[in-house]
Amino acid sequence: MREALVALNRLVDDGVVPRYAIGGAIGASFYIEAKATEDLDVLAPSAGLLLSLTPIYDALKVLGGVPEDEHIRIGGWKVQILPAYKPLVEEALAESVEVLYDGIPTRVLTAEHLCAINLDTGRPKDHYRVSLFIEAEAVDMPALEALLVRYQLQERTAKVLNWPEGDAHGRQQTLD
């Protein structure tokens, strides 16, 4: 992981990308229990990337990365660069937090943005991951609910098994 983060930081230092942030399962592991994954999902600003990720992958190859399908393998990790392709993801990247991984500065998405993106993606494993955040009390529920309202994702919570009773506005449902 250190090798991958050093390479990603070099991309920023060299001006290939203005910034990046870790999302996906590795980003989630910052907040909740570690779960198996083979991918390191890295979000980057979409400017120039929606057409081609070639400049980034070329830069990573120079730093020792080995192309593998749509990934590039660095330090044992299959790194996938994901352009911030919609407003929720752009906001997630902009509000990512700077943290140290074993002394190496990097950025990770907030728990709320990770959950919102999971709900937006909407696969069974995404709903499960949100439930893990809730179970671990690792997500600020009012902040997450505000995000869901802003990006019209309130309906997606129905498939999260332990989503708290009540709607996105905190109103309790009544039995009549």
Place this chain on the structure above:
Amino acid sequence: MGASKPLIDQVLADKAAGRLKARALAWPDKVKTIERLRDATELARQSMRARQTTRKGDAGN
């Protein structure tokens, strides 16, 4: 409440910063666990592929 709000906000911010720091300290061990799982899975896959290759070879004889 008005006079103490900045103090409360500072306490909450400090608490959040402390939580973030604690998570950052724990993160590398979690990632190492994922790396061990990843490497074990890849070894198992390679072993299965090798067995399948051997079986195909035996079937052709």
